[in-house]
Amino acid sequence: MPRATGGSSLPLHPRLGLACLYAGDGGADQLNSRFCAKCGGPLEVQMVGDRPREVCPACGTIFYQNPLPAAAALVLDTDRRVLLVKRKHPPNEGMWCLPIGFAETGETIAEAALRELREETGLVGRVYRLIDADSWRSTYYGDLLVVTFEVEKTGGVETPGDDAAAVAYFPIDELPPLAFPSNEKAIRLCGDLHRDERAIHDSFRQLQEGASEQG
Structure with missing residues (x-):
């Protein structure tokens, strides 16, 4: 010590x-x-x-003082567009970001991501996988540890919550300027994962088709 x-x-x-x-x-x-x-x-x-x-x-x-834990939810629709919310309050009022907020006492970081998704967008979901854990110093809150999960939508209707001015889907390659660097990183990583998975899937399908033709 x-x-x-x-x-x-x-x-x-x-x-x-x-x-x-x-x-x-x-x-x-x-x-x-x-x-x-x-x-x-x-x-x-x-x-x-x-x-x-x-x-x-x-x-x-x-x-010892520790970073504040924050959780973000990354939701993709069937067209692989990412769900963003337009911030209604500071910091970065008027800019777009993933549904994100601080973890509360008594909940896991994954539960925090699902709660923020529900509160800010009206959607219910389930955590699919961890995308990123990123350290970042905010000029507003100090040191943060931002954990981002990819979340599958299971219910609800896209409706702006009290902290959101708007909710909308954007193509991953056509994003508006984002409020937080950690969101940009997580969306990029998630897009790369899905492209790699599609490439692997296509490769297996071609192998199966080739095997069927030879048989």
Whole structure:
């Protein structure tokens, strides 16, 4: 377990914690506690290894801050078009993205993806497979871990939810500008998977047809 290095404490903002250290780095940081959850003492920022951490000088507890987990649902229709929602609120209001949101306490990351799909588009689905897990620093929320699943539609009607201004399908090769880089990456990976699967399927079919002709 790393130890805080003595004599290297940094000022802890009374309200923002370490967020003030990253203000010029393009985003807010999640380090914003003020008191130790173990003994109640005031925290200070010290270098632990090569990173600033919130540390309790009284009991030595180091508080590690982790990325926020977010889940996205990637739905394709029968024409292999991807379902996108137009964002109704900041950040990136007015831009398009996959149905996406933060995981809630008590649900799995896959359940979070299905819930976001239902809330934002009115669709019910089931997780087909994991497409991508991507780390990304948001200027709005800080560090995120975005997990994207391909989801098969099982019910519902495409209807914008409270957080969506519109819902629409787009060809994978003709996407509008997307709000989040992680969405672009996941859609590209999913498209590649489907192209590879179709190529394999076509190869097997040709082999079977060739075997039938020889027989």
